[in-house]
Amino acid sequence: MFLMAGVQMQMxxxxxxxxxxxxxxxxxxxxxVGGSVPMLALSLFGGAIAxxxxxxxxxQVGQILNAVIALSVGSxxxxxxxxxxxxxxxxxxxxISWAFIGPARQAMIPQIVGTENLSNAxxxxxxxxxxxxxxxxxxxxxxxxxxxxxxxYIIILVLAIxxxxxxxxxxxxPLASSSGxxxxxxxxxxxxxxxxxxxxxxxxxxxxxxxxxxxxxxxxFLLPVFxxxxxxxxxxxxxxxxxxxxxxxLVGSLFVASFGRRSRGLLLLxxxxxxxxxxxxxxxxxLYYVAAIFMLFLGLGDAGLRALNQALxxxxxxxxxxxxxxxxxxxxxxxxxLGILPLGLAADAFGPRLTFAFMGTLMMLVVILLMxxxxxxxxxx
Numbered sequence: 001m002f003l004m005a006g007v008q009m010q011m012x013x014x015x016x017x018x019x020x021x022x023x024x025x026x027x028x029x030x031x032x033v034g035g036s037v038p039m040l041a042l043s044l045f046g047g048a049i050a051x052x053x054x055x056x057x058x059x060q061v062g063q064i065l066n067a068v069i070a071l072s073v074g075s076x077x078x079x080x081x082x083x084x085x086x087x088x089x090x091x092x093x094x095x096i097s098w099a100f101i102g103p104a105r106q107a108m109i110p111q112i113v114g115t116e117n118l119s120n121a122x123x124x125x126x127x128x129x130x131x132x133x134x135x136x137x138x139x140x141x142x143x144x145x146x147x148x149x150x151x152x153y154i155i156i157l158v159l160a161i162x163x164x165x166x167x168x169x170x171x172x173x174p175l176a177s178s179s180g181x182x183x184x185x186x187x188x189x190x191x192x193x194x195x196x197x198x199x200x201x202x203x204x205x206x207x208x209x210x211x212x213x214x215x216x217x218x219x220x221f222l223l224p225v226f227x228x229x230x231x232x233x234x235x236x237x238x239x240x241x242x243x244x245x246x247x248x249x250l251v252g253s254l255f256v257a258s259f260g261r262r263s264r265g266l267l268l269l270x271x272x273x274x275x276x277x278x279x280x281x282x283x284x285x286x287l288y289y290v291a292a293i294f295m296l297f298l299g300l301g302d303a304g305l306r307a308l309n310q311a312l313x314x315x316x317x318x319x320x321x322x323x324x325x326x327x328x329x330x331x332x333x334x335x336x337x338l339g340i341l342p343l344g345l346a347a348d349a350f351g352p353r354l355t356f357a358f359m360g361t362l363m364m365l366v367v368i369l370l371m372x373x374x375x376x377x378x379x380x381x
Contacts, residue, residue: 003163006155009152013144015224035094038095039098041099044189045099047107050104055111065096072090073153104323106310123311137242138243192325192327208366215362218340219298222352252301264312268309275297276362279356280357
Protein backbone atom coordinates (compact mmCIF):
# COMPACT_ATOMS: atom_id res chain seq x y z
CA MET A 1 0.00 0.00 0.00
CA PHE A 2 2.86 2.40 0.80
CA LEU A 3 4.45 1.80 -2.58
CA MET A 4 1.14 2.34 -4.36
CA ALA A 5 0.62 5.59 -2.44
CA GLY A 6 3.97 6.72 -3.80
CA VAL A 7 2.97 5.65 -7.31
CA GLN A 8 -0.28 7.61 -7.10
CA MET A 9 1.59 10.71 -5.92
CA GLN A 10 4.22 10.25 -8.61
CA MET A 11 1.62 9.98 -11.39
CA UNK A 12 0.30 13.41 -10.49
CA UNK A 13 3.68 15.05 -9.86
CA UNK A 14 5.36 13.62 -12.96
CA UNK A 15 2.53 14.60 -15.30
CA UNK A 16 2.10 18.07 -13.85
CA UNK A 17 5.84 18.74 -13.68
CA UNK A 18 6.28 17.64 -17.29
CA UNK A 19 3.53 19.97 -18.42
CA UNK A 20 4.93 22.79 -16.27
CA UNK A 21 8.39 22.34 -17.79
CA UNK A 22 7.24 22.01 -21.41
CA UNK A 23 3.64 23.23 -21.84
CA UNK A 24 3.09 20.27 -24.20
CA UNK A 25 0.43 17.59 -23.90
CA UNK A 26 2.41 15.51 -26.38
CA UNK A 27 5.44 15.43 -24.08
CA UNK A 28 3.21 14.48 -21.16
CA UNK A 29 2.24 11.49 -23.29
CA UNK A 30 5.87 10.75 -24.17
CA UNK A 31 6.89 10.66 -20.50
CA UNK A 32 4.09 8.17 -19.86
CA VAL A 33 5.33 6.10 -22.81
CA GLY A 34 8.71 5.84 -21.10
CA GLY A 35 7.19 3.71 -18.36
CA SER A 36 4.83 1.70 -20.49
CA VAL A 37 7.19 0.46 -23.20
CA PRO A 38 9.38 -1.69 -20.90
CA MET A 39 6.27 -3.07 -19.24
CA LEU A 40 5.00 -4.11 -22.65
CA ALA A 41 8.38 -5.61 -23.62
CA LEU A 42 9.27 -7.34 -20.34
CA SER A 43 6.05 -8.23 -18.47
CA LEU A 44 5.81 -11.69 -20.03
CA PHE A 45 9.35 -12.45 -18.87
CA GLY A 46 8.54 -10.97 -15.47
CA GLY A 47 5.59 -13.35 -15.19
CA ALA A 48 7.72 -16.36 -16.14
CA ILE A 49 10.32 -15.41 -13.53
CA ALA A 50 7.54 -14.91 -10.93
CA UNK A 51 6.60 -18.56 -11.49
CA UNK A 52 10.24 -19.68 -10.98
CA UNK A 53 11.52 -17.72 -7.95
CA UNK A 54 10.18 -16.62 -4.57
CA UNK A 55 7.74 -13.86 -5.43
CA UNK A 56 8.28 -11.94 -2.20
CA UNK A 57 11.98 -11.35 -2.96
CA UNK A 58 11.21 -10.30 -6.51
CA UNK A 59 8.77 -7.69 -5.23
CA GLN A 60 11.30 -6.33 -2.74
CA VAL A 61 13.97 -5.82 -5.41
CA GLY A 62 11.48 -3.76 -7.41
CA GLN A 63 10.52 -1.72 -4.36
CA ILE A 64 14.17 -0.84 -3.72
CA LEU A 65 14.56 0.26 -7.35
CA ASN A 66 11.53 2.55 -6.97
CA ALA A 67 13.16 4.12 -3.91
CA VAL A 68 16.32 4.83 -5.93
CA ILE A 69 14.26 6.45 -8.69
CA ALA A 70 12.45 8.74 -6.24
CA LEU A 71 15.74 9.76 -4.62
CA SER A 72 17.33 10.54 -8.01
CA VAL A 73 14.47 12.62 -9.40
CA GLY A 74 13.86 14.43 -6.12
CA SER A 75 17.54 15.37 -5.91
CA UNK A 76 17.51 16.67 -9.50
CA UNK A 77 14.48 18.84 -8.78
CA UNK A 78 15.89 20.24 -5.54
CA UNK A 79 19.23 21.01 -7.23
CA UNK A 80 17.42 22.82 -10.05
CA UNK A 81 18.80 20.63 -12.84
CA UNK A 82 15.63 18.74 -13.75
CA UNK A 83 14.54 18.67 -17.41
CA UNK A 84 11.66 16.76 -18.95
CA UNK A 85 13.76 13.92 -20.36
CA UNK A 86 15.02 13.13 -16.84
CA UNK A 87 11.41 12.35 -16.01
CA UNK A 88 11.13 10.15 -19.10
CA UNK A 89 14.25 8.20 -18.11
CA UNK A 90 12.88 7.74 -14.58
CA UNK A 91 9.59 6.57 -16.07
CA UNK A 92 11.47 4.07 -18.25
CA UNK A 93 13.36 2.56 -15.30
CA UNK A 94 10.21 2.43 -13.20
CA UNK A 95 8.44 0.61 -16.02
CA ILE A 96 11.19 -2.03 -16.00
CA SER A 97 10.73 -2.56 -12.27
CA TRP A 98 6.95 -2.89 -12.58
CA ALA A 99 7.30 -5.49 -15.34
CA PHE A 100 8.63 -7.77 -12.58
CA ILE A 101 6.84 -6.41 -9.49
CA GLY A 102 3.38 -6.51 -11.05
CA PRO A 103 2.99 -10.22 -11.94
CA ALA A 104 4.72 -11.36 -8.73
CA ARG A 105 2.65 -9.07 -6.54
CA GLN A 106 -0.66 -10.15 -8.06
CA ALA A 107 0.26 -13.84 -8.01
CA MET A 108 1.13 -13.61 -4.28
CA ILE A 109 -2.45 -12.79 -3.30
CA PRO A 110 -3.88 -16.34 -3.50
CA GLN A 111 -0.76 -17.69 -1.76
CA ILE A 112 -1.51 -15.39 1.17
CA VAL A 113 -5.31 -15.70 1.44
CA GLY A 114 -6.10 -19.00 -0.31
CA THR A 115 -8.18 -19.48 -3.45
CA GLU A 116 -11.45 -19.73 -1.52
CA ASN A 117 -11.08 -16.11 -0.37
CA LEU A 118 -9.56 -14.84 -3.59
CA SER A 119 -12.46 -12.82 -4.97
CA ASN A 120 -13.11 -10.95 -1.73
CA ALA A 121 -9.39 -10.43 -1.14
CA UNK A 122 -8.93 -8.84 -4.56
CA UNK A 123 -11.94 -6.59 -4.04
CA UNK A 124 -10.71 -5.55 -0.59
CA UNK A 125 -7.23 -4.97 -1.98
CA UNK A 126 -8.82 -2.78 -4.63
CA UNK A 127 -10.67 -0.94 -1.85
CA UNK A 128 -7.39 -0.20 -0.14
CA UNK A 129 -5.90 1.01 -3.41
CA UNK A 130 -8.95 3.18 -3.96
CA UNK A 131 -8.58 4.70 -0.50
CA UNK A 132 -4.99 5.53 -1.37
CA UNK A 133 -6.20 7.08 -4.61
CA UNK A 134 -8.45 9.35 -2.56
CA UNK A 135 -5.72 10.60 -0.23
CA UNK A 136 -2.42 10.43 -2.11
CA UNK A 137 -3.20 12.65 -5.14
CA UNK A 138 -4.78 15.33 -2.95
CA UNK A 139 -1.75 15.38 -0.68
CA UNK A 140 0.60 15.43 -3.68
CA UNK A 141 -1.28 18.29 -5.33
CA UNK A 142 -1.32 20.39 -2.17
CA UNK A 143 2.34 19.71 -1.37
CA UNK A 144 3.31 20.44 -4.98
CA UNK A 145 1.71 23.87 -4.65
CA UNK A 146 3.13 24.55 -1.14
CA UNK A 147 6.67 23.12 -1.16
CA UNK A 148 7.33 22.07 -4.74
CA UNK A 149 7.81 18.73 -6.53
CA UNK A 150 11.26 18.00 -5.09
CA UNK A 151 9.96 17.53 -1.56
CA UNK A 152 7.06 15.43 -2.86
CA TYR A 153 9.60 13.04 -4.38
CA ILE A 154 11.36 12.80 -1.02
CA ILE A 155 8.06 11.72 0.55
CA ILE A 156 7.69 9.14 -2.24
CA LEU A 157 11.17 7.85 -1.30
CA VAL A 158 10.11 7.41 2.34
CA LEU A 159 6.99 5.50 1.24
CA ALA A 160 9.08 3.15 -0.92
CA ILE A 161 11.42 2.41 2.01
CA UNK A 162 8.40 1.69 4.23
CA UNK A 163 7.08 -0.74 1.58
CA UNK A 164 10.35 -2.70 1.55
CA UNK A 165 10.31 -2.91 5.36
CA UNK A 166 6.73 -4.17 5.57
CA UNK A 167 7.21 -6.73 2.78
CA UNK A 168 10.10 -8.20 4.79
CA UNK A 169 7.60 -9.16 7.51
CA UNK A 170 5.65 -11.47 5.16
CA UNK A 171 6.34 -15.20 5.60
CA UNK A 172 8.41 -17.11 3.07
CA UNK A 173 6.26 -18.52 0.28
CA PRO A 174 6.79 -21.77 -1.63
CA LEU A 175 7.80 -21.62 -5.26
CA ALA A 176 4.85 -21.84 -7.63
CA SER A 177 6.50 -24.48 -9.81
CA SER A 178 6.68 -27.90 -8.20
CA SER A 179 8.49 -29.57 -11.08
CA GLY A 180 12.20 -30.16 -10.91
CA UNK A 181 12.53 -29.65 -14.66
CA UNK A 182 13.92 -26.26 -15.67
CA UNK A 183 13.13 -24.99 -19.14
CA UNK A 184 14.23 -21.69 -20.61
CA UNK A 185 12.36 -18.52 -19.64
CA UNK A 186 11.29 -18.14 -23.27
CA UNK A 187 9.79 -21.65 -23.19
CA UNK A 188 7.90 -20.78 -20.01
CA UNK A 189 6.54 -17.63 -21.65
CA UNK A 190 5.24 -19.65 -24.61
CA UNK A 191 3.71 -22.23 -22.28
CA UNK A 192 1.88 -19.48 -20.41
CA UNK A 193 0.52 -18.00 -23.64
CA UNK A 194 -0.74 -21.42 -24.78
CA UNK A 195 -2.37 -22.00 -21.41
CA UNK A 196 -4.16 -18.65 -21.56
CA UNK A 197 -5.34 -19.19 -25.15
CA UNK A 198 -6.85 -22.54 -24.19
CA UNK A 199 -9.23 -20.77 -21.79
CA UNK A 200 -11.50 -18.70 -24.02
CA UNK A 201 -13.34 -16.98 -21.19
CA UNK A 202 -10.09 -15.73 -19.66
CA UNK A 203 -9.00 -14.56 -23.11
CA UNK A 204 -12.17 -12.49 -23.61
CA UNK A 205 -11.90 -10.93 -20.14
CA UNK A 206 -8.24 -10.08 -20.69
CA UNK A 207 -8.94 -8.52 -24.09
CA UNK A 208 -11.73 -6.40 -22.62
CA UNK A 209 -9.34 -5.21 -19.93
CA UNK A 210 -6.73 -4.34 -22.54
CA UNK A 211 -9.28 -2.45 -24.62
CA UNK A 212 -10.53 -0.41 -21.66
CA UNK A 213 -6.96 0.58 -20.78
CA UNK A 214 -6.26 1.80 -24.30
CA UNK A 215 -9.45 3.85 -24.42
CA UNK A 216 -10.15 5.08 -20.87
CA UNK A 217 -7.01 5.04 -18.72
CA UNK A 218 -5.13 7.76 -20.67
CA UNK A 219 -7.45 10.30 -19.03
CA UNK A 220 -5.21 10.22 -15.93
CA PHE A 221 -2.22 11.43 -17.94
CA LEU A 222 -4.20 14.00 -19.93
CA LEU A 223 -6.11 15.40 -16.94
CA PRO A 224 -3.39 18.01 -16.16
CA VAL A 225 -3.99 19.45 -19.65
CA PHE A 226 -7.74 19.52 -19.00
CA UNK A 227 -7.30 21.24 -15.62
CA UNK A 228 -5.00 23.93 -17.00
CA UNK A 229 -6.61 24.63 -20.39
CA UNK A 230 -10.31 24.05 -19.71
CA UNK A 231 -10.71 24.89 -16.01
CA UNK A 232 -7.73 27.28 -15.80
CA UNK A 233 -6.72 25.89 -12.40
CA UNK A 234 -3.57 24.63 -10.64
CA UNK A 235 -2.12 21.38 -9.26
CA UNK A 236 -4.26 21.35 -6.10
CA UNK A 237 -7.40 21.26 -8.27
CA UNK A 238 -5.97 18.32 -10.19
CA UNK A 239 -5.38 16.49 -6.92
CA UNK A 240 -8.99 17.05 -5.86
CA UNK A 241 -10.36 15.56 -9.08
CA UNK A 242 -8.17 12.47 -8.76
CA UNK A 243 -9.24 12.12 -5.13
CA UNK A 244 -12.90 12.14 -6.19
CA UNK A 245 -12.05 9.37 -8.65
CA UNK A 246 -10.51 7.51 -5.71
CA UNK A 247 -13.67 7.92 -3.64
CA UNK A 248 -15.70 6.45 -6.47
CA UNK A 249 -13.24 3.57 -6.80
CA LEU A 250 -13.38 2.93 -3.05
CA VAL A 251 -17.17 2.78 -3.03
CA GLY A 252 -17.18 0.62 -6.14
CA SER A 253 -14.60 -1.81 -4.73
CA LEU A 254 -16.52 -2.22 -1.48
CA PHE A 255 -19.66 -2.86 -3.52
CA VAL A 256 -17.88 -5.53 -5.57
CA ALA A 257 -16.61 -7.17 -2.35
CA SER A 258 -20.15 -7.30 -0.92
CA PHE A 259 -21.86 -8.26 -4.19
CA GLY A 260 -20.73 -11.87 -4.05
CA ARG A 261 -20.67 -14.21 -7.02
CA ARG A 262 -23.72 -12.83 -8.81
CA SER A 263 -23.81 -11.44 -12.36
CA ARG A 264 -20.16 -10.38 -12.21
CA GLY A 265 -19.76 -10.43 -15.98
CA LEU A 266 -22.66 -8.04 -16.39
CA LEU A 267 -21.30 -5.86 -13.62
CA LEU A 268 -17.94 -5.74 -15.41
CA LEU A 269 -19.62 -4.42 -18.56
CA UNK A 270 -21.66 -1.88 -16.61
CA UNK A 271 -18.43 -0.58 -15.08
CA UNK A 272 -16.95 -0.07 -18.53
CA UNK A 273 -20.04 1.78 -19.77
CA UNK A 274 -20.04 4.00 -16.66
CA UNK A 275 -16.44 5.04 -17.34
CA UNK A 276 -17.19 5.94 -20.94
CA UNK A 277 -20.33 7.88 -20.05
CA UNK A 278 -18.49 9.87 -17.36
CA UNK A 279 -15.75 10.93 -19.81
CA UNK A 280 -18.35 12.02 -22.37
CA UNK A 281 -20.21 14.11 -19.77
CA UNK A 282 -16.98 15.71 -18.50
CA UNK A 283 -16.30 16.80 -22.07
CA UNK A 284 -19.83 18.09 -22.63
CA UNK A 285 -20.05 20.24 -19.47
CA UNK A 286 -16.79 22.22 -18.95
CA LEU A 287 -17.47 23.18 -15.32
CA TYR A 288 -14.96 22.14 -12.67
CA TYR A 289 -17.33 21.20 -9.84
CA VAL A 290 -19.71 19.43 -12.21
CA ALA A 291 -16.74 17.45 -13.51
CA ALA A 292 -15.95 16.45 -9.92
CA ILE A 293 -19.39 14.76 -9.73
CA PHE A 294 -18.79 12.88 -12.96
CA MET A 295 -15.33 11.86 -11.71
CA LEU A 296 -17.13 9.96 -8.94
CA PHE A 297 -18.85 7.77 -11.57
CA LEU A 298 -15.59 7.42 -13.45
CA GLY A 299 -14.10 5.97 -10.28
CA LEU A 300 -17.06 3.61 -9.82
CA GLY A 301 -16.56 2.28 -13.32
CA ASP A 302 -12.82 1.99 -12.82
CA ALA A 303 -13.33 -0.14 -9.70
CA GLY A 304 -15.61 -2.53 -11.59
CA LEU A 305 -13.15 -2.89 -14.45
CA ARG A 306 -10.09 -3.34 -12.27
CA ALA A 307 -11.30 -5.53 -9.41
CA LEU A 308 -13.68 -7.74 -11.38
CA ASN A 309 -11.35 -8.15 -14.34
CA GLN A 310 -8.52 -9.28 -12.10
CA ALA A 311 -10.66 -11.56 -9.90
CA LEU A 312 -12.37 -13.29 -12.82
CA UNK A 313 -9.03 -13.97 -14.49
CA UNK A 314 -7.22 -15.25 -11.39
CA UNK A 315 -10.05 -17.59 -10.39
CA UNK A 316 -9.66 -19.50 -13.65
CA UNK A 317 -5.93 -20.30 -13.57
CA UNK A 318 -3.64 -22.73 -11.73
CA UNK A 319 -1.05 -21.30 -9.34
CA UNK A 320 1.92 -22.55 -11.41
CA UNK A 321 0.69 -20.45 -14.34
CA UNK A 322 -0.62 -17.52 -12.34
CA UNK A 323 2.47 -15.31 -12.63
CA UNK A 324 2.51 -15.72 -16.41
CA UNK A 325 -1.21 -15.12 -16.83
CA UNK A 326 -1.04 -12.06 -14.59
CA UNK A 327 1.89 -10.80 -16.65
CA UNK A 328 -0.49 -10.77 -19.61
CA UNK A 329 -2.97 -8.87 -17.44
CA UNK A 330 -0.14 -6.42 -16.64
CA UNK A 331 0.18 -5.75 -20.38
CA UNK A 332 -2.81 -3.48 -19.74
CA UNK A 333 -0.29 -0.91 -18.53
CA UNK A 334 2.35 -1.70 -21.13
CA UNK A 335 -0.13 -1.15 -23.94
CA UNK A 336 -1.21 2.19 -22.50
CA UNK A 337 1.13 4.26 -24.73
CA LEU A 338 -0.84 3.07 -27.74
CA GLY A 339 -3.66 5.15 -26.25
CA ILE A 340 -1.74 7.88 -24.43
CA LEU A 341 0.52 9.12 -27.21
CA PRO A 342 -2.07 9.51 -29.99
CA LEU A 343 -4.58 10.96 -27.53
CA GLY A 344 -1.92 13.41 -26.32
CA LEU A 345 -1.36 14.46 -29.93
CA ALA A 346 -5.13 14.74 -30.39
CA ALA A 347 -5.38 16.95 -27.29
CA ASP A 348 -2.76 19.29 -28.80
CA ALA A 349 -4.46 19.31 -32.20
CA PHE A 350 -8.18 19.34 -31.31
CA GLY A 351 -8.25 20.25 -27.62
CA PRO A 352 -8.82 18.11 -24.53
CA ARG A 353 -12.61 18.39 -24.62
CA LEU A 354 -13.01 16.74 -28.02
CA THR A 355 -10.42 14.14 -27.06
CA PHE A 356 -12.32 13.19 -23.89
CA ALA A 357 -15.56 13.04 -25.88
CA PHE A 358 -13.99 10.61 -28.37
CA MET A 359 -12.62 8.39 -25.58
CA GLY A 360 -15.95 8.19 -23.76
CA THR A 361 -18.02 7.53 -26.87
CA LEU A 362 -15.68 4.79 -28.09
CA MET A 363 -15.74 3.03 -24.73
CA MET A 364 -19.53 3.01 -24.62
CA LEU A 365 -19.64 1.61 -28.14
CA VAL A 366 -17.25 -1.24 -27.22
CA VAL A 367 -19.41 -2.21 -24.23
CA ILE A 368 -22.59 -2.17 -26.31
CA LEU A 369 -20.99 -4.49 -28.88
CA LEU A 370 -19.83 -6.88 -26.14
CA MET A 371 -23.31 -6.89 -24.59
CA UNK A 372 -24.73 -7.94 -27.96
CA UNK A 373 -22.14 -10.45 -29.15
CA UNK A 374 -20.52 -11.89 -25.97
CA UNK A 375 -23.33 -13.63 -24.14
CA UNK A 376 -20.90 -15.87 -22.28
CA UNK A 377 -19.14 -12.89 -20.71
CA UNK A 378 -22.47 -11.28 -19.84
CA UNK A 379 -23.59 -14.47 -18.07
CA UNK A 380 -20.48 -14.98 -15.90
CA UNK A 381 -21.42 -15.35 -12.23
